[in-house]
Amino acid sequence: MIDDWGVREHRDIYAEVLPTWGFPPPGSTIVPAHAKTNASAQVDRLLKASEAAEALAMMHSFAFGVRLNEGSSDWTMSCLPQYSDAPNQRRATTITIGRNEVFHVWMYLDTGRIGDWGMLVGERDDEDNFGELSTIIELEKTRHGLLAKGSGFDSFAEALGHQLIRKCAENVIQNRRKAGSKRQGEWHNPRLARLLELDTAGKSEEAEIIESDWDVPISYAMGSIASRRHQAAFRRNLLKNTVPVACAVCGIDVKEILEAAHLIPDSQGGRASADNAILLCANHHKSMDQKMFTWTAGAPQWKPGIKPF
Structure with missing residues (x-):
């Protein structure tokens, strides 16, 4: 496995692919809307953000790193959920297992750039396991568990450069999944999951799936770019x-x-x-x-x- 879950490589790939789909113009912002997090239109809004490539790479690398691609019935990937206490920000995504948040990425509405991110890496009392890594990440005890937190794409990529963080995240996510949980279907965005090649079924009564020119899985995009280079x-x-x-x-x-x-x-x-x-x-x-x-x-x-x- 790539030492940082391939996050930089995927960022570069998405940055090359998105303009061929018409996303995003330089300096693009996120246009907020009162829409369900499972709506297809939310993905279009996300892809117009100036750092959409970074957001997609972070989602993809985390999801595959903790092996969410191995079965898709017990986790939820939302798109642009709204929080009233952050008027100038919107989460690009919140990934949950049951109702426990395990990963999130904030983005600024006025710039379309990555803000804070958080990744579940253990239970609340696991803070002592990280030692000197606390200088790289912030550790926060939440009701969901111990979160590793940072700000911006580069800090996320740097954090994933440490095997301990990657291993702890994988272990805690797999333990949560084994405990058994049910997807919160009203939150799940199958179009975003399908774009990331995480959810091939992509079925939800609340979420209409609209095919478009950009509905291309990341593996195809990677192969196409490698061939062109x-x-x-x-x-x-x-x-x-x-x-x-x-x-x-x-x-x-x-x-x-x-x-x-x-x-x-x-x-x-x-x-x-x-x-x-x-x-x-x-x-x-x-x-x-x-x-x-x-x-x-x-x-x-x-x-x-x-x-x-």
Whole structure:
């Protein structure tokens, strides 16, 4: 397991993905609404916040770190619950087991940035177990148990860099789940849980699930971004080491439309190396992918019935 539950990596991934879904414009705020925490529209409001990527990464890393993804009937993930004593803040989420809060992240309405966060790490009398880590986190005894608390994304990532905190959180959450509890369905937001790949069923009578362009699970987003980064590096190396820098079929030499094409595809074990690649324009790359021609003995061999172009 990654030493900080992958929170920084997930932050970077969400930061790359959200703009492709139209979220969030720079400096975006959270527009509050008197809506149920299980409403789909609440997730749209959250994704418009300037630090939505940080909030999603914190939720995802905590939930997978304490293994909430292993069964989804005994915990609740709310979205933007309202508290009257915090007029300029709104919780991005509160995760509960039964009616016990185990994780929360506050956000500022006027800036859309992360505020305080809290994570259950033990029972009320476990404070002495943390020793010097109390300089990194604040420990608070609550009716739900012992909370590790901090402010901002960076403090959360720093806290998760310590194995003791991660292990204590995992242990106490698993113990609470074993004790048995029932999801508070009126609080649970299945759309947010599904986005984080935590709740594949995502059924709630009170929460309408609205499909949209951004309903993409994080594993797909990670794979897509990894593939794009890999392809970009592959193309840069090929442009640098190919003479002439031009499409191998038509000879067009406009760099902006030249792409790195695998002779043996990735799916068949082809390597991203100079001996398994040629530069093609976008048209001829697509044509080769559609098997309109093969690259044989240094030249295109067109499929019968296809007129070379």
